[in-house]
Amino acid sequence: MLKEERHHQILDKIKLNRKVLSSDLSIELQVSEDTIRRDLNELSAKGFIKKVHGGALPIDAKAPSYEERKFSSLKEKNSIAKKAVSLIKDGQVIIMSGSTTNLQLAKIIPSDINATIYTYSLPIALQLTEHPSIEIIFIGGKLNKPAQVTVGLDVVSSISQLRADLCFMGTGGINVTNGMTEPNWEVSHIKKCMIEASEKVIVLCTSNKINEVKRYSVTPINRIDTIVTDLNSKNEIFYSFKEKGVTIL
Amino acid sequence: MLKEERHHQILDKIKLNRKVLSSDLSIELQVSEDTIRRDLNELSAKGFIKKVHGGALPIDAKAPSYEERKFSSLKEKNSIAKKAVSLIKDGQVIIMSGSTTNLQLAKIIPSDINATIYTYSLPIALQLTEHPSIEIIFIGGKLNKPAQVTVGLDVVSSISQLRADLCFMGTGGINVTNGMTEPNWEVSHIKKCMIEASEKVIVLCTSNKINEVKRYSVTPINRIDTIVTDLNSKNEIFYSFKEKGVTIL
DNA sequence: CATTTTTTTGCCGTTTTATGCATTTTTATG
DNA sequence: CATAAAAATGCATAAAACGGCAAAAAAATG
Numbered sequence: 001m002l003k004e005e006r007h008h009q010i011l012d013k014i015k016l017n018r019k020v021l022s023s024d025l026s027i028e029l030q031v032s033e034d035t036i037r038r039d040l041n042e043l044s045a046k047g048f049i050k051k052v053h054g055g056a057l058p059i060d061a062k063a064p065s066y067e068e069r070k071f072s073s074l075k076e077k078n079s080i081a082k083k084a085v086s087l088i089k090d091g092q093v094i095i096m097s098g099s100t101t102n103l104q105l106a107k108i109i110p111s112d113i114n115a116t117i118y119t120y121s122l123p124i125a126l127q128l129t130e131h132p133s134i135e136i137i138f139i140g141g142k143l144n145k146p147a148q149v150t151v152g153l154d155v156v157s158s159i160s161q162l163r164a165d166l167c168f169m170g171t172g173g174i175n176v177t178n179g180m181t182e183p184n185w186e187v188s189h190i191k192k193c194m195i196e197a198s199e200k201v202i203v204l205c206t207s208n209k210i211n212e213v214k215r216y217s218v219t220p221i222n223r224i225d226t227i228v229t230d231l232n233s234k235n236e237i238f239y240s241f242k243e244k245g246v247t248i249l
Numbered sequence: 250m251l252k253e254e255r256h257h258q259i260l261d262k263i264k265l266n267r268k269v270l271s272s273d274l275s276i277e278l279q280v281s282e283d284t285i286r287r288d289l290n291e292l293s294a295k296g297f298i299k300k301v302h303g304g305a306l307p308i309d310a311k312a313p314s315y316e317e318r319k320f321s322s323l324k325e326k327n328s329i330a331k332k333a334v335s336l337i338k339d340g341q342v343i344i345m346s347g348s349t350t351n352l353q354l355a356k357i358i359p360s361d362i363n364a365t366i367y368t369y370s371l372p373i374a375l376q377l378t379e380h381p382s383i384e385i386i387f388i389g390g391k392l393n394k395p396a397q398v399t400v401g402l403d404v405v406s407s408i409s410q411l412r413a414d415l416c417f418m419g420t421g422g423i424n425v426t427n428g429m430t431e432p433n434w435e436v437s438h439i440k441k442c443m444i445e446a447s448e449k450v451i452v453l454c455t456s457n458k459i460n461e462v463k464r465y466s467v468t469p470i471n472r473i474d475t476i477v478t479d480l481n482s483k484n485e486i487f488y489s490f491k492e493k494g495v496t497i498l
Numbered sequence: 499c500a501t502t503t504t505t506t507t508g509c510c511g512t513t514t515t516a517t518g519c520a521t522t523t524t525t526a527t528g
Numbered sequence: 529c530a531t532a533a534a535a536a537t538g539c540a541t542a543a544a545a546c547g548g549c550a551a552a553a554a555a556a557t558g
Contacts, residue, residue: 003506018361019254022544032508037545052253053515053544058381122378122387126371129394138371138399140389140407145378150387158389252516271534281518286535302525302534 001029006039014049014058021055076206076230081105083249084168084204084228090114092165095194096124098149099170101204103127109134118162120150120190151186159193167198171205173212176240179221181214188216200225207231221246250278255288257360263298263307264357267327270304325455325479330354332498333417333453333477339363341414344443345373347398348419350453352376358383367411369399369439400435408442416447420454422461425489428470430463437465449474456480470495 006029013020022040026033044051050059081104088094091114096102098121106127109115113133119125120139128136139158141150169191172182180203182188195201201224210229226247231237233248241248255278262269271289275282293300299308330353337343340363345351347370355376358364362382368374369388377385388407390399418440421431429452431437444450450473459478475496480486482497490497 019251021251033544034509034546035507038507041545050253052251054251057251057253120389122371122375125392126375126397129371129392129397136392136394138387138389138392140369140387140399140403143374143378143385143387145385148375148378150389154389282534283519283536284517287517 095167097169162197172214180218183214344416346418411446421463429467432463
């Protein structure tokens, strides 16, 4: 039997039983326990399983949760949020994507602002329930657990029926030639719809996302009205963006 | 059994019972108390539980203040949740309404259960994101802030397209002649739809809701399959319910 | 096709880990 | 403060992991 075959069988078995023992596998797959151990180590190094003493388990409850990510580079995110909040005008209809920067923004929306906010992010919706006057519409669908946002066709079709003034979104990467890009196909699609539905597009991103390029394209740069980052808007990194007519905040 | 497995089981049990005894675990998991003690120490060192003399407690075991205890009756709700969780079978499609009792239930669903859960409650959805295998579908709509649930026509129309095996719901009041009743018209309507869409209806309620009658009718008593309360199922208060064919848990 | 090179695998001695047991110390409680 | 339960401590043992080595298999090379 080929090594790859074994690996697949091991993964299958873990999925099925939610655990495997090196000793069992050794017998089942007719190889020495050393080989099994090496297999498990490789699969574990690739992040497919969690190797433990005596066998392996599914990776499950290990991915750094939204909760944990929420607190990384909070300072930058907060400074972004502060700039972005100035763009909100009374009575607007706003779409917010689900990012920790957007969450930060949701926290600091002044209580005297009236607006309707559409979102598909649980934490953002929850945060907004504390605001006295904002009307919140949650876009339903299948939940993506690690990101705590809804995804799928329902979301796409809901958004495409909307018409919003503003759209605040986080991004996986942005540069002048490729525009906004995302690592996740589904998310990229949803973001396209959000942009489609919005008058103005405002991208919130920490500086490390600038000039990053991800797998899936969301929109060309000229469809973006404003980019809000933690950097000073006069930073030379933005020259080329400004030439394309993007406002930097 | 692998050490890690044991750790998971211990964590599950703490979540469920809000405490564990080393002696119990030793028997249940078929290892010596020394081993259990070592397990508890490790989990405690990682900050997952609080080790105490004789066993362990959840980390967030903040003593509920007098005020909280007086109104929230968390203990009752937990005992209800514990009974209710046994009704969930692998692979089922479940609708959950938004009540604190249901939230309690969401917290203690064992991690080896597979199910699809529809809900319109933000806290419940958020809680369920911590479960490794449950598929969550959030029912979108306009958010009712104080209750943190979605309401409105969107919710009604989404639910009416569903077909579920089980439906867990809280209630404003229940008695034999009027059936389930609600103080809020909109909620009563949504609950009607939920019942319409479900094979079995399970009502979770604390004993103070029994024989209460609210303004709006939801469903007659005979459409309810099971009532789960904090009382003993043999309590005479249930006689008339049983006559109508309702199971009491 | 012959022959290197690389990969895979099993084996073996050593080291580490998990666990139970016996003994002593600590803790809870009437 | 006496006593029983629980925890800590030290030790023994078996299972598992590790590291190096060499044979076998597979792939690459000329």
